Amino acid sequence: MKANSLASMISSLNAVAMGESKADIVLKNCKLVNVYSREIVPEIHVAIKKDRIAYVGKDASHTAGEGTVIMDLQGKYIAPGFVDPHIHIDQYLLPSELAKKSLLSGTTSLFADPIDIVSVCGFRGFKEFVKLTQGLPMRFYHVVPGGLPVDRKFSHARTLTKKEELDGLKIENVIGLGEVFSWTRVTTQDPSTITSITNMLKNGGIINGHTAGASDKKLNAYIASGIFSCHEPIDYDQVLERLRLGMWVMMREGSIRRDLDKILPSVLSNKTYLDRLMFCTDGVTPKDIVEYGLIDHCVRKAISLGMDPIDAITIASKNSFEYYGMGKDLGAIAPGKLADILVLDDLERIMPDKVFVGGKLVVAHNRVVTDLPRVVIPNWMKKTVKTGTKFKEKDFIIKSKNNSEQVLVIRLDTEIITKMDNEELRVQDGNVASSYDKDIWKVAAIDRTYGTGKKTVAFLRNLGADIGAFGCTQSFHENDMIVIGSNESDMAFVANNLVKMQGGMLVAKDNKILSKFSLPLAGLISISPFEKTLDEYSDIDSKLADNGCKFRNPHLIPLFLPFLALPEIRILYTGVVDVKNRKYLKILNR
Structure with a gap:
């Protein structure tokens, strides 16, 4: 989904906030889950202009005009849309089909690592796969696969050249390098791996990590190479070691591994800072989407383990966008932000009644209420x-x-x-x-x-x-x-x-x-x-x-x-x- 930049919206947002221009949508009588102040703020009104929020406060009547759609949410909660910061979506489901289930669950943004599409179809396939996510009514971001080849001595998967990796960064919503899971190639300074990392850092790309089995000096060397996240910790000790070294940790709860039970109780009992923790799935099968859900399941699971719902929602939204450097646009309900908003009846079931993406209503009463573009797959x-x-x-x-x-x-x-x-x-x-x-x-x-x-x-x-x-x-x-x-x-x-x-x-x-x-x-x-x-x-x-x-x-x-x-x-x-x-x-x- 293409967004209007904040720079292009300054005048119109400012004017709506001041009442000099009128909003497109006003949500009234909400309870705001505020991920900045860590509180539930009652009786809040939100005014939206195009795809961004212009006003959040007690009375948005000055932003409403004849053409404004006013929705009375009758005391329901509003929270920022959830995000999966690391997921492989080139498995089982078309992106359009995954989008429907994601939106129904309140997951409005996905950060995808299409490593297997590349291993079969190369850079040409990567570009076509990114196209399949464009125009869908949610946010897809992609990384250039960083895990290929898995082992240069044996692997025969298709890979990307250094030029193709950099060309990938020029594609809209491609933001960096995917998980570099052969961490030994980093610690031994494999020339090809170091070149890929260096190129990404020089060109403003973020690099995702995979540090299973790494600790002490090896983990230090890996992080010092510019890789600041990992989704592989399977228990609290591994999480804490990475947090102490400044890493962002994606706590995994997906179809291959479910780790929250081994991590969150100790996080809570030790009162560990939560600001660098995220939820991720790493990938979800069709069966598990139905049985569990996506990031909504992580939020429910965290709450069931004793986490405050506000903290769980913060981890599921704000933290991921701050890791990716997108905090000025996404991750909260506040002036200037893109209007990705969940409407929740309560903070236990975490089942969205309505979902807005960019100020557009995409889910209402457990139904996707927006059109999806026709899927066109190249014959090759x-x-x-x-x-x-x-x-x-x-x-x-x-x-x-x-x-x-x-x-x-x-x-x-x-x-x-x-x-x-x-x-x-x-x-x-x-x-x-x-x-x-x-x-x-x-x-x-x-x-x-x-x-x-x-x-x-x-x-x-x-x-x-x-x-x-x-x-x-x-x-x-x-x-x-x-x-x-x-x-x-x-x-x-x-x-x-x-x-x-x-x-x-x-x-x-x-x-x-x-x-x-x-x-x-x-x-x-x-x-x-x-x-x-x-x-x-x-x-x-x-x-x-x-x-x-x-x-x-x-x-x-x-x-x-x-x-x-x-x-x-x-x-x-x-x-x-x-x-x-x-x-x-x-x-x-x-």
């Missing part, structure tokens, strides 16, 4: 699953002339955590076979970005489902096609159908589809309405669970199997990687 972004071949059973065979083989196994301890394991497997007709009894599966990582048809086939333990195969084209942040199978025939069937679908998730048995989730935009994002996306997303996990899968969120397994930012063992189309020791591993232990 719906044709990104390229394998260069039609798969056959033989493509998933691991050959051996022996009767059995000692093999390397990727053991799933959770959907995300992997460990290195070994197993002896039978060889059948020259093929090292998976084992139902031992819960050993074959797993393939396939290049689906460059069309080479290259792949690695290895072994996986602990899926525990009575299916033929499960595949996915979305994986952090390499976006290989991952296919897990109990037999080669179903693996080929799933791989071929994922290509035919041009992206998504698929569960099959006996060459029949049990469940599918279509993700044709870059192989990452559904182009369907939210309700259909939710149904397809939920059905994948349900089918796997109904068929005996051991894990609650099995869709996460293929997403994380190639993720090089986590130990211990990962699979790419180029091979199986020991992440800690940074080396490829042999699949057959000969």
Whole structure:
């Protein structure tokens, strides 16, 4: 959403405040959640001109004229719109569908890191994805991905050149560099990483951080390099260490991790300053949007843990905008600010009755009441699953002339955590076979970005489902096609159908589809309405669970199997990687 600058509005706002000109909208009889004075101010009136607030006080009658819309809020609370300062929105949902759910929850601004779109579609895709957020009735800000490549030795994702990173800053609402999560590349002064950071700082870009595992001198070196935020602390001690060093901390409560329970009780009991704390989700699945919400859930959660509602709302609004240097425009209800306003019946449920963005009513009575622009997706972004071949059973065979083989196994301890394991497997007709009894599966990582048809086939333990195969084209942040199978025939069937679908998730048995989730935009994002996306997303996990899968969120397994930012063992189309020791591993232990 494009905003009128404060500089361009000075005369008109001044005139309305003085009663010399008339407001477009007056909200009367409000209880103001004041994030500056930390109080509830009763009987407040707010006058809005165009998209900014001209007056906040006890009587706005002098700002009202014949053309002024006057809304009597009958003593309801008003609060600034919520903001998610770090979220990956290039997953599952179109930005337009996410916008609807965000607005209904009172989240009026999102700061997006579209790292996976870039890993598949490069700078051209980044520009097109930003376009998909323009014209929507909420505020989207973007950062140029700072996490690619994850590991230069192994990563094969598309990345941006230094020129493209700087060109990205010239795009409207692109404000800096996304999370630099390979912090060792900062502390060891990797030349490419330091150049990216330096370029951003020289050009006024903000840089988001990721400091999982860093402390003491390493954390100091990272912060001294101009990276002042982190969303990775998982407990109070980690939060406090970062606050003491001047960092801003985004407390995460999203689909991958929920950390507020381990952080906020100690924040409250120790009376820790709150001015550098924020809430973030890091990313939310369709199912969790329905079950929990977005930043509204963080506010409710904080209140339930004992936080004053005013403080929770301040963390959800003002703090994030001050971190991003946007405090003069956003984060509060005050003269000169953009009129992003929530109308709340109470300060417990945090369910907005009305939502204004830039002075425009966008939500009323749990309905989006504004039009959204038609979504136009370039055709090339719906044709990104390229394998260069039609798969056959033989493509998933691991050959051996022996009767059995000692093999390397990727053991799933959770959907995300992997460990290195070994197993002896039978060889059948020259093929090292998976084992139902031992819960050993074959797993393939396939290049689906460059069309080479290259792949690695290895072994996986602990899926525990009575299916033929499960595949996915979305994986952090390499976006290989991952296919897990109990037999080669179903693996080929799933791989071929994922290509035919041009992206998504698929569960099959006996060459029949049990469940599918279509993700044709870059192989990452559904182009369907939210309700259909939710149904397809939920059905994948349900089918796997109904068929005996051991894990609650099995869709996460293929997403994380190639993720090089986590130990211990990962699979790419180029091979199986020991992440800690940074080396490829042999699949057959000969």
